[in-house]
Amino acid sequence: MSDLLDQYPQDLRAALTIRFVEQRLLKLFSEGKLFGTVHTCIGQEFVGVSVARCLNDADTLFSNHRGHGHFLAYRRNIVGLIGEIMGKSVGVCAGRGGSQHVQQDGFYSNGIQGGIVPVTAGMALAHKMQKTGGVGVVYVGDGTLGEGALYESMNIISKWDLPVLLVNENNLFAQSTSQTQTLAGDINARAEAFGIKAWHSNTWEWSKLFDNMKACIEEIRRTGRPAWHRVDTFRLMAHSKGDDNRPEEYVQPFREKDPINALLKQYEHDPRWQALIREIEAEIEQAVQQAEGAPWGTVDDAMARNTQRARGYRWVRKSFEKEKGVASVRKGLEQGMADHEHLVVIGEDIESPYGGAFKCTQGLSARWPERVRNTPISEGAIAGIGNGLAMRGMLPVVEIMFGDFMTLCMDQWINHAAKFKFMFNDKVRIPVILRTPMGGKRGYAATHSQSIEKHFLGLPDTQVLCLHHRYAPALMYADLFRTIELPTLVIENKILYGQNVHAEPPAGFDLLFTDEVFPTARLKPELGAHGQADVTVVCVGGMSIDVEEAAVRLFQDEEIVCDVFMPTRLYPFDVGVLEQSLTETRRLLVVEEGQGFAGFGAEVIAQAAERFGHLGIAARRLSATPNPIPAARPLEQQCLPGASAVVNKAMEIVREFVH
């Protein structure tokens, strides 16, 4: 048998480095120098090493909460990791990410079990489309075999022939819970059920693991097919610092047969080995010192960039073709596909001839079959695939068939899309677009009619756009594709699809727009020098149609004059756009179709109270009644606000508040 030190110098060095770095981290923790916690992989080092030794810079690696070893094996950046965990500016994410959120050159980790798997699928799809030859690798613990996102993704990864390696680190425990309590069936049979080839190795026979892993990854590169690799291993230390309930007599045998412990014993007196250890320890010591001496990072102007307050608004007129909302959306997407080669559209039932549940993508797949894809019913996974695509420079547009299904995308949106830019210290761009129609008045009842935009407002580093009938979706999409930097949710509207979008205001009103990329439209009453508007009305999405009708009725019947604002961007939103109008009317009415509690209207009124409270503004909200949306038309009409409700509410506020 040839000498291991000669045969695997780099790999042994990597494994030892991981072990010593983590031991040093535990020491730093005890010394009170770490804020938060550390999940160590002591005992599992060879998994990360076995994978990293087969990867090159074209590949992408996704890791989880226990990712130090994966990172060090792949990126070998000791000071970057220690600095990150100590929270210093020399850390790879300058202290914004911490132990579970590490990022550097094709390495990403996140602390949501299973959530990173669809992102990996998206990244692998991008590799495939861009023909980089890169493979996407993702680690999942055995505890994570309980997560649904994993299986949604495995289905797609296999169906779409994506070059993905799923490494299952089977250490028998999830936090405190033994696998015997939570795992049904066979692990590898899961992969095989999806038609994914399943491999099986362990860290105790690590040279065999190296060979298997090499063969497995080579096969992925050769066939373009995904693979699943179960690696049995054992975590010797606590899940997180100091929370190990496993009896010592259970852990002890594993400690004895641990491969690094075995090596340490085997080469104890070998001068080469001693030199290696000294070298690594010196490197680590130096890294710790460098990190300790380094300054803290900053959160710079994060606050400012997410609460844009404009420098006064300029109003301009715009014109666009009058057409059905759905035609304009389709036109916008089509133009985007033509203008941006990296634009990809995915979603359920979007391919021609069906062309989407609301026909927004009709014809696209016929023209661009490679870039328009039907997906399985897996909203969480396709949102994550969008994230992965965007992270590799694609411009993904994900259609979520009904806004109600956005709940299934929540984790991808909130814990992935919204987090990566900041958490990874602004090194990651994630220009993903989710399009989805909200709104009722079509009799689709409780789970297909909701307006749940409020749940997506206020997530830093995202933007929420919202279509209304006074701004052409085609223009909005053209601008979005041109300017997108942040994850963007576009809320379309089912009623609007069948209504005309047009720039001709009702008689007596002028239609103006702020000169922003995503403008707020305004129906400004033309009253001449003497006149003043009575009430400032802000409306969300499809309510624009009802509010406009109400504004005309209110004037004709009651001589109540409305100054109507229709924001195209709901988040970030700056109430400054209403300043001039509120100064005149001192009455504010916000109309939304969703639930009012903690909704957009609440935000607008709160901002108005903060900014313009000295004007003594009276405010009202109009929103849905607090119950699920019923199916029958008369019942639905009682619950969702329409033009008459707007008229009544406006009259109420004008009567009650006489200035």
Place this chain on the structure above:
Amino acid sequence: MSSSTEPTPTSGSGAGVLAEIRVPRETVNDDVVTVQDWHARHGEHVRVKQLVCSIETSKAVLEVEAEAEGYLEIIHAKGAEVPIGALVGRVMQSVPGEGAASASPAAAISESNGHSAPARSSNRLRDRIESKRSDAHAPVGSGAAAPGALAAPDASGHQLPDAPITTQTISKKAQRLIDEHQLDPRSIFAGLGLVREVDVIRFLEKRVQARKQESPPEPPSPAEWAKIEPMPTPEPRVQAAAVNSAYLPGKSKGLFGDAAASAKDRGNRSVMWLAWNYLWRNWFLGHMVRIAPRGVILKLHKMRGVKMGRDVFIDPTAIVETAFPENITIGNDVRITAGCVIMTHIKAPHYLRETGLVPVVLKPVVLEDHCFIGVNSVVMPGVTVGKASVVTSGSVVVNNVPPYTMVQGNPAKVIKQFPRPE
């Protein structure tokens, strides 16, 4: 989409109708679709299965065939936007009369009003904007990927130059005045998009002023009442000290109650005066106003001491102060309607008065010119109801009502401000 509000087809009732041509529902998106083309002329003979009409939806173009042989009647012309289920044409037994074939698409839209609420609303709006500023909003070509063509903001950056206004929305109230005076709003209110009643009044005021300089004044029209000067109102005489003393607690419970208690309490009034006052003015006349013919009522009130101007109306069931009518001043052209109570004094029961919990109140009331006291309203002592103000029915007015104001409720609150002719 019901048929109850369908436009009336040219050839009357259902007689002679062989088949109807209706808009089918094709996609989930559309409530309103467009008649893209007719493939046969109005009155033309069509056969079964013959393609007669194309309907454009947001998804596709639907081909509609005739289901009977006969003569085509076109109800909604090419280009019309019609709701799902609408009757766009019919196949008739005989050649139909002049149909909508020649009508403009805009007409078809307004005809299709009155279906479901959203459809009606959008149609109504669309109808009105049809002619709106077509020059200012020339559509851009479909290739326009850049943000829409912009009208440049002016240098100051905040205010746009006014676009020429060619159509207006006129409020119903303004329309009433416009009709009454046969005005042409387009020329008179050019530059105004929303025309309110006050705009019309302002115009009429100016016109009257201009005419007055040319010729002697005409009798005032309803729109000109606003500038009639109120008659000089005499200072209300309130002898609070003297009268209040009449209400001081007394021992005697004689015929005239507290008022006749003692010479000191009575102030300078003689017992005979009080007797006369009570019997004649407060009791006799006070009852007569309720049964007297209308023409006499006002005279009786004046005899009671109420001061009033011209053209006053007081309903027989109104109570215009029982004890101190002389403290009430009413201007010109005032209406006090059924069941109203105008009070200048408050006199609580002995206990409340004597303990001081509810002191006696005696204050004048002034109802200025043109004001209107709605049925069953109460005007409390000390209140002045301003010129041309309205107290809506059932209100209890405790505070002064400013001129040109409508109040409502108990206590009455301002609910509306009328435009004031300046």
